[in-house]
Each structure stands twice: as structure tokens, then as C-alpha cells.
Amino acid sequence: MKEDIYFLGIDGGGSHCRARLESADGRLLGRGFGGPANPCYGLDLAMRSIEKAAAAALADAGLPPGLMDRLRVGAGVAGLHLPRYRDAMCNASHPFEQLVLTDDLHIACLGAHGGGDGAVIIVGTGFSALSVVDGVAHTIGAHGFMMGEACSGAHIGFAAVNAALLAYDRLGQETLLAELLGRELGGEGLMLANALAGATADRYAALAPVVFEAAERGDAVAGRILREAAAFIDRVAQRLLERDPPRLSLVGGIAERIVPWLAPDIAARLLPAEAPAEVGAIHLAREGIAPAPTSIPETGISS
Amino acid sequence: MKEDIYFLGIDGGGSHCRARLESADGRLLGRGFGGPANPCYGLDLAMRSIEKAAAAALADAGLPPGLMDRLRVGAGVAGLHLPRYRDAMCNASHPFEQLVLTDDLHIACLGAHGGGDGAVIIVGTGFSALSVVDGVAHTIGAHGFMMGEACSGAHIGFAAVNAALLAYDRLGQETLLAELLGRELGGEGLMLANALAGATADRYAALAPVVFEAAERGDAVAGRILREAAAFIDRVAQRLLERDPPRLSLVGGIAERIVPWLAPDIAARLLPAEAPAEVGAIHLAREGIAPAPTSIPETGISS
Numbered sequence: 001m002k003e004d005i006y007f008l009g010i011d012g013g014g015s016h017c018r019a020r021l022e023s024a025d026g027r028l029l030g031r032g033f034g035g036p037a038n039p040c041y042g043l044d045l046a047m048r049s050i051e052k053a054a055a056a057a058l059a060d061a062g063l064p065p066g067l068m069d070r071l072r073v074g075a076g077v078a079g080l081h082l083p084r085y086r087d088a089m090c091n092a093s094h095p096f097e098q099l100v101l102t103d104d105l106h107i108a109c110l111g112a113h114g115g116g117d118g119a120v121i122i123v124g125t126g127f128s129a130l131s132v133v134d135g136v137a138h139t140i141g142a143h144g145f146m147m148g149e150a151c152s153g154a155h156i157g158f159a160a161v162n163a164a165l166l167a168y169d170r171l172g173q174e175t176l177l178a179e180l181l182g183r184e185l186g187g188e189g190l191m192l193a194n195a196l197a198g199a200t201a202d203r204y205a206a207l208a209p210v211v212f213e214a215a216e217r218g219d220a221v222a223g224r225i226l227r228e229a230a231a232f233i234d235r236v237a238q239r240l241l242e243r244d245p246p247r248l249s250l251v252g253g254i255a256e257r258i259v260p261w262l263a264p265d266i267a268a269r270l271l272p273a274e275a276p277a278e279v280g281a282i283h284l285a286r287e288g289i290a291p292a293p294t295s296i297p298e299t300g301i302s303s
Numbered sequence: 304m305k306e307d308i309y310f311l312g313i314d315g316g317g318s319h320c321r322a323r324l325e326s327a328d329g330r331l332l333g334r335g336f337g338g339p340a341n342p343c344y345g346l347d348l349a350m351r352s353i354e355k356a357a358a359a360a361l362a363d364a365g366l367p368p369g370l371m372d373r374l375r376v377g378a379g380v381a382g383l384h385l386p387r388y389r390d391a392m393c394n395a396s397h398p399f400e401q402l403v404l405t406d407d408l409h410i411a412c413l414g415a416h417g418g419g420d421g422a423v424i425i426v427g428t429g430f431s432a433l434s435v436v437d438g439v440a441h442t443i444g445a446h447g448f449m450m451g452e453a454c455s456g457a458h459i460g461f462a463a464v465n466a467a468l469l470a471y472d473r474l475g476q477e478t479l480l481a482e483l484l485g486r487e488l489g490g491e492g493l494m495l496a497n498a499l500a501g502a503t504a505d506r507y508a509a510l511a512p513v514v515f516e517a518a519e520r521g522d523a524v525a526g527r528i529l530r531e532a533a534a535f536i537d538r539v540a541q542r543l544l545e546r547d548p549p550r551l552s553l554v555g556g557i558a559e560r561i562v563p564w565l566a567p568d569i570a571a572r573l574l575p576a577e578a579p580a581e582v583g584a585i586h587l588a589r590e591g592i593a594p595a596p597t598s599i600p601e602t603g604i605s606s
Contacts, residue, residue, distance in 0.1 A: 079500070081493065082496060082497045083494075083497055084497055084500060085500070140472045140474070141472060142496075143468050143492075143493075143495075144496050144499070144500050147464060147465060147468055147496055147499070148464075148465055148467075148469050148471070148496070161450060162449075162450060162451055164451075165451025166451050168451070169443045169444060169451060169542070170542060171443070171535070171538050171539065190385070190445075190446075191386075192446075193385060193446035193447050193450055194385045194386055194387055196447070196450070197343055197382070197387060197388070198343055232474070239472070239473060239474065
């Protein structure tokens with residue numbers, strides 16, 4: 001029966017994942033949340049986070065949990081452009097009728113531009129960017145924790161911790177960041193390092209608001225970190241615009257606060273995303289197979 | 304019986320640990336090696352690495368493994384200046400007669416200066432520095448993977464990967480590092496990030512020789528990474544020399560290769576370490592309690 005088919009879109013980020021449940025005729029039925037879905041924290045945790053978000057969306061819709069095996073799921077998951085994680089996740093068992101997997105960048109672009117051509121820059125816990133023009137995709141970044149980027153929330157938080165430690169050791173300029181991070185994490189110098197030993201990307205990204213606060217209060221070191229992050233985003237935008245995408249959007253947890261730091265000509269080119277990434281994931285769920293962006297080898301696998 | 308007492312010194316680094324076995328009257332009896340001893344990779348692994356190095360030293364000395372419980376052990380372990388790791392490790396069970404624990408920096412300084420005053424800069428997998436003058440200790444760095452430093456092997460390796468990824472995305476200058484790291488790790492761009500996803504500090508430190516090779520072949524980006532690392536070490540040396548230590552030594556895996564990049568007046572102040580860190584650890588084993596450097600709160604705990 002037609003009414004027994006449900007479509008679920010999952011935006012699986014490094015910090016948490018978000019689910020959107022729709023009926024066959026496109027009505028929003030419910031929403032749900034789960035934990036981190038990036039398989040770099042472990043495949044089991046990622047799959048559990050997705051299942052938890054799906055269960056929460058069913059509950060939100062007032063539907064029984066037993067409908068899990070009737071869900072046609074599209075999921076965009078952080079880190080899934082890397083073969084090591086994609087292979088593991090595509091082979092993992094799941095309770096759904098169908099699970100179409102791609103990376104989070106791909107669904108953000110589908111969502112931002114209504115499934116059409118366009119470019120998107122994600123600055124959340126991590127950084128990545130994608131343009132899709134006339135069916136040709138071009139990816140920038142998405143290399144993982146602080147690799148090949150200088151603008152993600154994790155990078156900004158890490159740079160702030162670094163600056164505070166250098167100031168503590170009298171190897172770098174004094175900064176308000178030392179005091180603010182010390183208050184946030186319960187100690188400076190040794191105790192700051194102690195609090196953050198083994199910290200993951202989302203832990204550093206959670207410190208990014210402290211950098212904005214320090215910069216707004218006139219701290220030169222925090223200002224430099226944000227100016228460098230913004231200049232990096234400017235360069236990324238220029239690379240994407242070389243391919244003439246009809247639309248360009250900046251999305252993710254720190255997007256809104258970094259805009260005033262961008263070059264005015266870049267900021268003027270930004271258009272709001274039409275819909276969030278989980279709506280892009282619904283596109284995938286409905287199509288049943290992920291149209292692979294060509295510059296991401298073998299991305300978008302139906303299982 | 305006097306001849307039944309054995310002293311074992313352990314230099315427990317982030318990549319591997321080294322043991323030195325001496326008789327009660329100070330004769331070298333044997334040496335041994337074990338895996339990583341930094342408890343940031345897990346307390347069990349760290350304790351196993353130390354026990355493995357101890358067992359290997361006993362075997363090297365032609366002594367039976369049953370003598371483990373006759374060993375008086377002094378161990379300097381990377382990361383142990385951080386309370387979270389020190390507390391865990393000091394409460395761990397061990398098979399020795401006695402285990403005196405401190406951090407790796409402390410035993411490096413004891414070894415380098417024959418147990419006397421002096422200063423030491425360690426640039427191996429990580430970075431840390433210590434001066435001990437008239438019983439007053441002053442620590443710099445030792446904050447953990449790439450935190451508050453710009454000169455460790457891990458930092459240099461990470462900076463190289465970063466530069467290669469930025470070049471790949473046309474966001475940074477072209478560099479020979481892209482080719483050399485690509486050869487080392489089996490791919491560029493996406494595949495480089497794939498190979499290094501979740502990599503630990505020692506993995507990045509293992510890439511540092513590639514940076515020296517590229518710089519020696521005239522690569523500007525590699526040269527800049529090494530100049531910045533050397534300038535950082537210069538600043539650290541200046542801080543240490545403000546306290547007038549009678550001796551200053553630079554030790555660790557990349558010490559020898561970075562010396563030509565240092566400022567000439569700093570390089571001229573360096574004296575070779577008198578003995579390696581495991582000899583410093585033997586000092587601890589013989590004293591039975593660790594004389595805590597005052598700037599490292601509560602470091603050096605006998606258990």
C-alpha cells in the first residue's frame with residue numbers, strides 16, 4: 001500500500017545527526033535527533049546515532065517503532081567521502097528497508113539548492129565545500145580534523161587553545177583567550193592541556209564561540225584567528241565561483257557569525273540555503289540511488 | 304643479599320620505550336625495548352610496553368623473567384605531567400618491587416646533566432622543555448599533540464600534510480611535499496587524508512624526515528615549515544637561558560637535523576647530553592622517590 005512507504009532523510013554530522021520523516025506524498029511527519037554519525041568515532045556509534053534519530057522521528061510522528069523496516073532512508077554522513085569509512089559503513093547491517101549513503105557535503109548541496117546546481121561551503125565542526133555545475137562536481141577540503149583548512153569550528157577552537165598555551169609559556173602574545181578558555185575549561189596552562197588531552201574535533205569546535213566573544217571584546221589574537229579563517233573562506237569561495245555556480249551558500253554552525261569577517265564582495269555573493277541538509281537527504285531517499293558527484297570517487301552507494 | 308637488587312631505568316616515549324638494567328654496584332647488565340608508553344594511547348598499552356621493555360632487558364642480561372619482582376624501577380613517561388594520566392598510572396598495578404614514576408622530560412634532564420642543574424629541550428614526537436637551577440624547575444610546553452608548540456616531529460609532519468592538501472585544493476602554494484608524501488602514503492588529496500584519518504602523533508612524526516628531504520632539495524614550503532620550527536626552538540632556548548642554567552641540551556628524534564636551522568648564537572650554546580634519559584631514570588630508581596620539579600605540580604610519585 002502506497003501509504004505504508006515512508007522516506008527518512010538523515011543529516012549525519014560530526015557532533016550530532018538530524019532526521020526528517022516524510023510520507024510518500026511529501027508531508028513532513030516528524031523529526032528526530034541522534035549522536036555523532038561520523039564513523040571516525042567508530043562505526044557502531046555512527047549506526048546507533050542514525051538509528052536513534054530514525055526512532056525519534058517515528059516517535060515524533062506518533063508512529064510505532066516497528067515501522068523501522070518500512071523506512072527508505074537517505075543519509076549524508078560526515079567523513080563518508082573517505083573510502084575507509086564509506087566501505088565500512090556501506091557493509092554495516094541496518095534495520096531499514098533501504099539505506100542510501102553519501103557524504104554530508106552532498107546532501108547539504110542538494111538541500112541548499114533544491115536539488116539543482118549550486119555551490120556550498122560548510123563551516124561547522126569541520127570544513128568542506130562542493131560545487132555542482134552541469135552535472136560536474138568539484139570538492140574542496142573534507143580532509144578531516146584540521147587537515148588542509150583554517151576555518152572550521154574545530155580549527156578556530158584549536159587555534160585559540162594553542163594561542164592561550166603559547167601565551168602561558170610566554171612564547172606568544174598575551175590574549176584574553178587564556179582567561180576565557182581557562183574559565184570555560186577550569187584551568188590554564190597545564191590544566192588546559194589536561195582538560196583537552198585526547199579531545200575530538202567537536203570538543204574544539206564547541207570552543208569557537210569563545211573566540212568570537214574575545215574578538216568582539218577587542219582581543220587582537222582572537223581577531224587574527226577569525227580574520228585568517230575568513231580569508232580562507234574567501235579563497236575557497238573564489239575557487240568555487242570560478243566554475244560559475246548559479247548559487248553559493250555558506251552553511252554550518254559558525255556560518256552566521258563568520259559572515260561579517262568575510263570580504264564584502266564574497267559576502268554579497270552568498271544566498272541563504274533553500275532547505276537544510278536533511279531535506280537534501282530526502283531527495284536521495286526518494287531517488288533510491290545517490291547520483292555520485294564525479295570528483296568524489298565512487299561516492300553515493302546504495303545498499 | 305645485595306647482589307639480588309636490580310635497578311631498571313625506563314624512558315617511556317610516545318613512540319616506544321627503552322629500558323636499562325643495572326646491578327646494585329652500577330654495572331650495565333642489559334637493555335630492552337617496548338612499545339608506546341604514553342598513557343594517552345591507553346593505560347594498559349603503556350603498562351604493557353613498560354613490562355615488555357623490562358622483560359627484554361632481563362632477557363638481554365641473561366637473567367630469568369621471574370626476577371621481575373626484584374626490580375626497582377624508575378620510569379619517565381611521556382604525558383605523565385598531566386594529572387589525568389599521572390593519577391591513572393600511579394594507581395595501576397605493576398609486577399615490580401618498586402615503581403617510581405615521573406614524566407619523560409624530568410629523566411631527560413637528569414640524564415643530560417648527570418643528575419645536576421641544567422636545561423633540556425626535547426623535540427621528538429612531541430615537544431617539551433625544562434630547566435632546573437638551584438632546585439627550582441621551570442617547564443615549557445609538554446601540552447600534548449601539537450598544542451602550544453610549532454617544532455615537534457608531529458607538528459612538522461602535520462604541517463607538511465596540511466601544506467600538501469592545501470596545494471592539492473589550490474588553496475596554498477605548490478610544494479614538493481605533495482609528491483613526496485603521496486609516494487610515502489600511497490596517494491594525494493583525498494587518499495592522503497584517507498591514509499591519515501585518525502592518525503596519532505607518532506604517525507605524523509614519522510613523516511618529519513620527508514620535510515627535511517624536501518627542504519634540502521630546495522622546496523620553499525618545506526623550508527618555511529623548518530624555519531618556523533627552528534625559530535620556535537630559538538624562542539624556547541631564550542626563555543630557558545633567562546634562568547642561567549649551567550648547561551643546555553637539545554635532544555629527541557629530530558634534534559640533530561634541526562640544529563643547522565637554529566640561530567647561530569643558540570646553536571653555539573648547545574652541549575651534548577651526558578647520558579640518555581634512561582640513565583636519568585636509573586637515578587630515580589636508586590633514589591626510590593622522585594624529586595618533583597616544583598613547577599610541575601605533584602609530579603614524581605612513588606608507588
